[in-house]
Amino acid sequence: MGPAEASGNLVSLDGISVWLSGHEVLRDVSFSVRPGEFTGLIGSNGAGKTTILRVILGLQEPTAGRVLVKGKAGARHNRSVGYVPQKVLIDPDLPLRARDVVGLGLDGHRFGLSTSSGVRRRRIEEMLGAVDAAGFADSRMGNLSGGEQQRVLIAHALIGQPELLLLDEPLANLDIASGHEIVELMRRVATEHHVAVLLSAHDMNPLLPAMERVVYVAAGRAASGTVDEVVRSEVLSELYGHPVTVLRVEGRILVVAGSHDQTEILASAPHWLERT
Amino acid sequence: MNGLSANVVFEAGFFSSSPVHVALVAGGMVAVMSGVVGVFTVVRGQSFAGHAFSDMDTTGGSAAFLLGVGTLWGFLAVAVAAAGAMELLGVERRRGRDVATGVVLGAALGVAALLLFWDTTVSSTTGATTTILFGSLFTISGATVPATVAFSLAILAAASVSYRPLLFSSLSAEMARVRGVPVRLVGAGFLLMLALAVALSAITVGAILSTALLIGPAATALRLTRRPAAAMGAAAGIGLLGVWSGILVAYDSAQWPGHHGWPASFCVVAVIFVLYLVADLQGWTRAKRTATGQDRMARGG
Amino acid sequence: MFAGFMTNAWIVGSIAAVVAGVVGFFVVVRGSAFVAHALPQSAFTGAAGASLLGISTVFGMGTFALASALGIAWLGKRGRHDVVTALTLVMLLGTGELFLSYKTEYAQAIYSLLFGEVLGVSANEVLPSAVVAGVAIVAVALMYRPLMLTSVLPDMGEARGVRSHRMEMLFLVVVALATTAAVPVVGALLMFSLMIGPPAASRCFTDSPLAAIALSVALALVTVWASLAIAYERNWPVGFLVGTIGAALYVIGRLWAAWRQAHTVRPGSVGLAPETAPAH
Numbered sequence: 001m002g003p004a005e006a007s008g009n010l011v012s013l014d015g016i017s018v019w020l021s022g023h024e025v026l027r028d029v030s031f032s033v034r035p036g037e038f039t040g041l042i043g044s045n046g047a048g049k050t051t052i053l054r055v056i057l058g059l060q061e062p063t064a065g066r067v068l069v070k071g072k073a074g075a076r077h078n079r080s081v082g083y084v085p086q087k088v089l090i091d092p093d094l095p096l097r098a099r100d101v102v103g104l105g106l107d108g109h110r111f112g113l114s115t116s117s118g119v120r121r122r123r124i125e126e127m128l129g130a131v132d133a134a135g136f137a138d139s140r141m142g143n144l145s146g147g148e149q150q151r152v153l154i155a156h157a158l159i160g161q162p163e164l165l166l167l168d169e170p171l172a173n174l175d176i177a178s179g180h181e182i183v184e185l186m187r188r189v190a191t192e193h194h195v196a197v198l199l200s201a202h203d204m205n206p207l208l209p210a211m212e213r214v215v216y217v218a219a220g221r222a223a224s225g226t227v228d229e230v231v232r233s234e235v236l237s238e239l240y241g242h243p244v245t246v247l248r249v250e251g252r253i254l255v256v257a258g259s260h261d262q263t264e265i266l267a268s269a270p271h272w273l274e275r276t
Numbered sequence: 277m278n279g280l281s282a283n284v285v286f287e288a289g290f291f292s293s294s295p296v297h298v299a300l301v302a303g304g305m306v307a308v309m310s311g312v313v314g315v316f317t318v319v320r321g322q323s324f325a326g327h328a329f330s331d332m333d334t335t336g337g338s339a340a341f342l343l344g345v346g347t348l349w350g351f352l353a354v355a356v357a358a359a360g361a362m363e364l365l366g367v368e369r370r371r372g373r374d375v376a377t378g379v380v381l382g383a384a385l386g387v388a389a390l391l392l393f394w395d396t397t398v399s400s401t402t403g404a405t406t407t408i409l410f411g412s413l414f415t416i417s418g419a420t421v422p423a424t425v426a427f428s429l430a431i432l433a434a435a436s437v438s439y440r441p442l443l444f445s446s447l448s449a450e451m452a453r454v455r456g457v458p459v460r461l462v463g464a465g466f467l468l469m470l471a472l473a474v475a476l477s478a479i480t481v482g483a484i485l486s487t488a489l490l491i492g493p494a495a496t497a498l499r500l501t502r503r504p505a506a507a508m509g510a511a512a513g514i515g516l517l518g519v520w521s522g523i524l525v526a527y528d529s530a531q532w533p534g535h536h537g538w539p540a541s542f543c544v545v546a547v548i549f550v551l552y553l554v555a556d557l558q559g560w561t562r563a564k565r566t567a568t569g570q571d572r573m574a575r576g577g
Numbered sequence: 578m579f580a581g582f583m584t585n586a587w588i589v590g591s592i593a594a595v596v597a598g599v600v601g602f603f604v605v606v607r608g609s610a611f612v613a614h615a616l617p618q619s620a621f622t623g624a625a626g627a628s629l630l631g632i633s634t635v636f637g638m639g640t641f642a643l644a645s646a647l648g649i650a651w652l653g654k655r656g657r658h659d660v661v662t663a664l665t666l667v668m669l670l671g672t673g674e675l676f677l678s679y680k681t682e683y684a685q686a687i688y689s690l691l692f693g694e695v696l697g698v699s700a701n702e703v704l705p706s707a708v709v710a711g712v713a714i715v716a717v718a719l720m721y722r723p724l725m726l727t728s729v730l731p732d733m734g735e736a737r738g739v740r741s742h743r744m745e746m747l748f749l750v751v752v753a754l755a756t757t758a759a760v761p762v763v764g765a766l767l768m769f770s771l772m773i774g775p776p777a778a779s780r781c782f783t784d785s786p787l788a789a790i791a792l793s794v795a796l797a798l799v800t801v802w803a804s805l806a807i808a809y810e811r812n813w814p815v816g817f818l819v820g821t822i823g824a825a826l827y828v829i830g831r832l833w834a835a836w837r838q839a840h841t842v843r844p845g846s847v848g849l850a851p852e853t854a855p856a857h
Contacts, residue, residue, distance in 0.1 A: 084733070097785060113721075138784065139784070222805065327663050328614075374611060375773060376607075378611075382770035386770060491667075
């Protein structure tokens with residue numbers, strides 16, 4: 001039994017700080033992800049979400065602190081972590097089908113001649129099916145819609161059989177329906193393949209049905225726990241360094257600046273809150 | 277500075293030689309103009325197009341040779357035609373644009389191959405290739421100086437008139453479009469301006485120097501300052517420095533005992549390249565130093 | 578047209594077409610057209626330097642091509658790639674001019690370095706070309722998957738341990754090798770045309786990458802063979818034919834792609850269309 005199993009954590013960040021060109025992007029960030037868990041990494045644009053993901057991937061060296069992946073330091077190029085970056089621009093002129101992208105996820109890092117065996121083809125086929133992408137497996141990647149591309153990229157990351165999948169703002173460029181489909185897909189995949197998911201988003205509401213834990217990032221600092229533990233006025237006010245209020249309206253969560261009484265806001269602005 | 281040390285730096289006859297005067301004036305004017313246009317070119321990521329125009333002027337030059345018309349007309353015709361073809365083929369994506377530039381360049385050079393072949397067989401002007409490719413600062417005819425100056429000033433005027441929409445659409449095409457800037461039109465206009473600027477500098481200083489003066493000073497200046505207007509001023513200055521010191525070295529090298537005169541283009545290119553390397557390495561070491569400084573700060577605090 | 582002195586031209590032309598078709602596919606996919614234009618011109622400096630020192634032309638060219646490839650890769654770590662390519666190119670040409678200034682009577686040689694001398698290929702140039710081209714093709718085959726991964730999904734490649742920068746350097750070395758194999762016989766400009774036109778056209782006809790590479794090789798071969806045949810019949814320069822046929826293929830490919838796009842409506846698309854890269 002290795003140290004990872006001993007602590008029970010797949011990934012743990014301990015006091016991570018990152019300085020980028022004279023700015024402190026992350027300050028003393030600590031949290032951990034357990035196997036098979038669905039975690040939301042929530043924060044507004046520029047809060048430091050992508051930097052956290054890059055630290056876990058080993059693409060960004062932390063200025064201070066320690067990151068352990070499966071109990072080991074130096075996470076760089078750990079095959080047990082899959083990654084889907086935020087901005088993936090695929091040129092429509094590129095002759096590359098969805099199945100080729102998934103194939104690159106399987107053995108794209110290997111030099112040498114490809115063995116185009118039946119096993120390889122079957123695994124690609126299976127993975128395309130698992131993300132509901134079988135219907136456009138032979139379409140050119142650059143001609144697919146944003147939601148379809150997102151599915152193919154998830155399959156690309158999943159086929160390497162990671163234990164943790166990092167997704168950077170997968171919902172950012174999608175309409176609401178496709179966003180829900182992706183979240184639902186991720187929840188299903190996480191259970192079926194027993195993969196932990198760390199998914200970043202600026203709005204936590206689409207994730208609420210799937211999210212088991214949340215890491216809330218604001219101004220380079222982070223708080224983690226269950227949604228009920230973290231998304232509270234006191235905790236977030238502390239994190240932002242100024243008063244904020246958490247409102248729960250019809251199953252949705254809103255974070256607004258300033259200290260308010262929930263009933264007072266609801267009374268003063270019912271017309272817009274009801275509609276959001 | 278006393279007379280003795282001046283003589284060490286400037287070999288005899290430097291200030292009285294009329295080819296040197298012409299080279300200093302025409303080369304300097306082209307350097308200033310290229311520096312300004314170059315900043316836009318580098319910011320927009322169109323260095324390849326900028327270079328391609330100068331190569332394609334070989335086609336214009338050889339066509340003019342063959343038809344017996346002035347080289348300038350050949351250059352201008354090719355500049356306009358090539359800018360149009362690139363705009364037609366060049367899609368908005370950067371990768372697509374590079375391929376479109378490459379295809380147009382390949383076709384134009386192919387045509388140049390045919391024209392030069394006819395040139396060499398028909399009128400046996402074998403030197404045409406070298407003249408068009410390399411040009412020479414010291415063989416610029418004095419009569420072209422007023423035209424060069426006037427043309428450069430016209431391009432500078434066009435650049436300053438379109439400065440704001442051009443810069444805006446270069447930095448963020450999306451935002452510019454939202455704000456009502458006709459991005460495609462601005463892009464096409466810039467391509468035409470670039471083609472004309474390059475044609476002018478290629479006919480004056482040769483194809484190699486034209487690319488060197490367009491890209492080198494601008495890239496160096498953008499290393500030193502991020503403010504566009506300041507970068508244009510710095511690029512013009514660096515271009516001038518490169519051309520004038522290159523001319524000086526080339527002139528002096530011919531007078532040194534036992535030395536064979538170095539080509540002026542080589543000297544100018546070398547100065548510009550070295551200036552870029554210095555700015556590059558300086559930026560690099562500075563980045564390293566601040567990174568370790570932050571390290572220390574973060575660990576201490 | 579298959580006379581004795583033409584045999585070498587057919588062989589060397591075919592070698593150049595195959596290596597340009599394979600390497601050119603990645604040139605187009607990676608958007609490295611400028612590098613593909615710049616590296617063959619190192620031939621010019623290399624050949625001028627070699628003749629000055631009295632060493633073999635191929636050796637001089639190979640040295641300069643490799644040095645430029647590594648220089649562009651090294652400087653490109655920190656600077657803009659196109660800027661670095663432009664500066665390396667002018668430095669190369671400037672140095673070539675310096676070398677030439679020590680020699681006179683070189684205009685004809687420049688013409689053939691730029692535009693090729695396919696019809697006058699000697700037998701002892703065939704073997705070195707074939708060997709270097711073979712090395713370049715084997716290298717592409719071995720690095721095919723990581724090269725593809727970093728070309729299309731650089732961030733995901735980095736996360737998997739494929740360093741984009743290292744792949745870029747390896748790729749530039751391959752372009753330098755391809756250049757060294759072909760330029761002494763086909764010329765710098767012709768090699769550039771072959772590395773752009775046929776691969777760019779092939780993308781329009783198929784969605785599969787391997788099929789596109791095969792088609793790219795086939796189109797490059799057709800281009801070279803047609804050019805050689807016409808050049809032999811009409812006595813036109815090969816460079817002109819390759820340049821214009823390559824461009825024509827590209828235009829046909831674009832038209833075909835546009836036609837296909839207009840005549841196929843794919844059902845069941847969900848979500849917003851993917852963003853296209855902004856043009857800066």
